[in-house]
Amino acid sequence: MLNDPIVVLVDRTPEGDPTPAAMGLVSVARGLTSADVVALVLGSVDTSVCAELAAAGASRLLAADLGGREAVAAVAADAVVAAVEAVMPAVALVGSDYRGKEVAGRAAVLLGSACASDVGDLQVVGNELRASKLVLSGTWSTTMTVSAQADRTPVISVHAGASEPAPTADGQVELAVEALEVALSAEAAAVTVVSREVADAAAGPDLSEAQRVVVMGRGTDGDLELVHSLADPLQAAIGATRVACDEGWIERSAQVGQTGASITPRLYIGLGVSGAVHHTSGIQGAGTIVAVSDDSEAPIFEMADYGVVGDVAQVVPQLVEELARLRS
Numbered sequence: 001m002l003n004d005p006i007v008v009l010v011d012r013t014p015e016g017d018p019t020p021a022a023m024g025l026v027s028v029a030r031g032l033t034s035a036d037v038v039a040l041v042l043g044s045v046d047t048s049v050c051a052e053l054a055a056a057g058a059s060r061l062l063a064a065d066l067g068g069r070e071a072v073a074a075v076a077a078d079a080v081v082a083a084v085e086a087v088m089p090a091v092a093l094v095g096s097d098y099r100g101k102e103v104a105g106r107a108a109v110l111l112g113s114a115c116a117s118d119v120g121d122l123q124v125v126g127n128e129l130r131a132s133k134l135v136l137s138g139t140w141s142t143t144m145t146v147s148a149q150a151d152r153t154p155v156i157s158v159h160a161g162a163s164e165p166a167p168t169a170d171g172q173v174e175l176a177v178e179a180l181e182v183a184l185s186a187e188a189a190a191v192t193v194v195s196r197e198v199a200d201a202a203a204g205p206d207l208s209e210a211q212r213v214v215v216m217g218r219g220t221d222g223d224l225e226l227v228h229s230l231a232d233p234l235q236a237a238i239g240a241t242r243v244a245c246d247e248g249w250i251e252r253s254a255q256v257g258q259t260g261a262s263i264t265p266r267l268y269i270g271l272g273v274s275g276a277v278h279h280t281s282g283i284q285g286a287g288t289i290v291a292v293s294d295d296s297e298a299p300i301f302e303m304a305d306y307g308v309v310g311d312v313a314q315v316v317p318q319l320v321e322e323l324a325r326l327r328s
């Protein structure tokens with residue numbers, strides 16, 4: 001176990017609750033240090049948020065009022081810097097989605113420290129923090145030691161699914177909200193959010209955090225309704241291969257793979273996906289992999305736990321029917 005505190009940037013849902021990934025990250029931090037786990041929350045905080053974070057293992061809560069600008073990654077990075085300077089932790093952890101990686105990189109530069117991104121596992125060995133991540137399209141796992149040098153706190157972005165949220169064994173701690181003053185950098189102050197809208201693909205569960213993902217490949221021939229017919233009853237997020245995005249069947253934010261999102265769902269279902277390495281590098285952290293393709297030689301079957309050789313237009317309705325039957 002580490003003996004120094006850990007700061008965790010807590011991402012929130014549009015309703016203001018900590019995201020499942022953020023809860024998981026707090027829980028990961030709790031398992032790494034015997035000192036404080038300091039949850040950094042952007043915006044206002046109510047008692048239910050305090051209770052949730054305490055149950056996940058936070059022992060302090062810093063709330064930064066950023067005047068509604070918390071969506072800007074540079075603003076969030078300034079808040080991480082302020083929290084690090086206030087707490088002097090061993091490490092600061094953020095989620096490893098697009099925004100989290102931007103926040104981590106920027107905060108590390110401002111702190112003059114190191115940044116590790118896309119980390120899938122964190123362990124303490126002796127008194128050293130070890131971070132592991134998949135590299136080279138998921139063909140190698142690399143483990144590095146990450147430590148503060150000359151009091152410069154490193155920042156690590158960690159994938160959702162690195163750990164399950166787990167309540168602490170010591171019973172509930174009352175978390176008092178501590179206000180954190182954040183001095184905005186000139187770069188952060190220069191950015192103003194003009195508008196925000198939820199992308200269609202994100203209208204379901206968030207891809208980077210989803211426990212179940214159904215991926216639309218070329219073999220679906222753009223039939224989003226077919227993909228939804230399976231994803232919706234599973235409450236799964238919809239992802240896509242680059243081909244499906246290039247074809248304009250779904251927006252780019254749904255792309256999974258080397259140049260898209262890396263996902264770590266418990267269940268991945270690929271529909272008409274061949275399994276090119278550029279795609280499968282983004283699903284290395286997936287639990288059970290199910291593939292439906294009409295080509296029995298498709299590389300995805302080499303990594304699939306369950307494979308169905310057939311036409312998605314015939315197989316998917318049968319899957320949906322069977323799911324409904326099992327649930328009735």
Ligand SMILES: Cc1cc2nc3c(=O)[nH]c(=O)nc-3n(C[C@H](O)[C@H](O)[C@H](O)COP(=O)(O)OP(=O)(O)OC[C@H]3O[C@@H](n4cnc5c(N)ncnc54)[C@H](O)[C@@H]3O)c2cc1C
Binds near residue numbers: 282
């Ligand atoms: C630098 C670089 C980066 C890239 N980054 C990414 C990335 O991030 N993500 C990504 O996904 N790709 C990426 N690609 C593209 C990648 O190499 C593949 O071209 C892409 O993943 C293939 O998508 P696909 O599986 O949908 O299509 P295909 O490879 O064409 O496979 C379609 C599959 O569906 C099957 N099929 C066809 N019709 C049916 C049917 N009716 N029923 C069932 N099965 C059917 C076919 O037999 C085939 O197995 C990248 C490529 C490069 C060069």
